Amino acid sequence: MSESEPDEFPVDLDGFLATMARILMERGQRNAVAVLAYGTTTARCDKFFDFGRYHYPWQLTTRLRPDVYGRLTADVRKELESVLHDTSVEVFGHEHPDSYIDKFSISAAIEKNSTWQQAAREFTRGRKVNNQGRVRSDNPAMKMYDGLYFRSEPEVNFYLACKEASLVCAPLPVFLRPGRTPPYRIEPDMLILRNGVVIQVEIDGQSFHQETPVEAQERTLAMQREGVHVFRIAAAQCGTLEKARVALRSMLEHFRLELPKAS
16 A cells, blocks of 8 residues: 655656555565555655755655564664665666655554554453564564464465365464574464364465575474475465465375365
């Protein structure tokens, strides 16, 4: 979503943001893309008069839902703001006289919630505390569905296919592995339980997975050592719900498992 302040942005703001997102996707800047995709961006100009003419410094602000914003550490937020600012300057170009991108900031959206005090009290009592999607502070899960967090649309589609099939599943669960050897916290994309078989599903996509192949291997090996089966699916195979259904059936066939019978 995007909207412009009364001083009109020199170019179509929505098209400007779409161009930024496309460039960032090509560069593998998954978190920066997520900020643009899930936030609401506005443009504001505090023009000033100097050296006989007006100058137009534009400030872009993207506001994220409080639950998403709260998952960003100060360092991650500053890094994202820097990436977004540099990219916005690139896209803006130099053909707009006396206009330029001065700043790009990320803030929390102001939400009306008449029950926020009750929710806050429940939180202080340890209720509704959710560790899901928090293992990597540099790559927090930002997409929410059914009160659960996901890092991508393919993950949501696969979850929906599992839900539709009445499979016991856990999206982005957190496992602790105390000891000296990393990773100390492990977060599979999805864990599925079926007929005594435990399957760790990894939905691979460069745009939302930023770990190295070695890191990914260490993460899956730690689970495999405990008897968990690992199954990898390309993100493109879950691009739609229908594709995700096919991918789920393929996974079950691989382990010679059947879908639960409708009750």
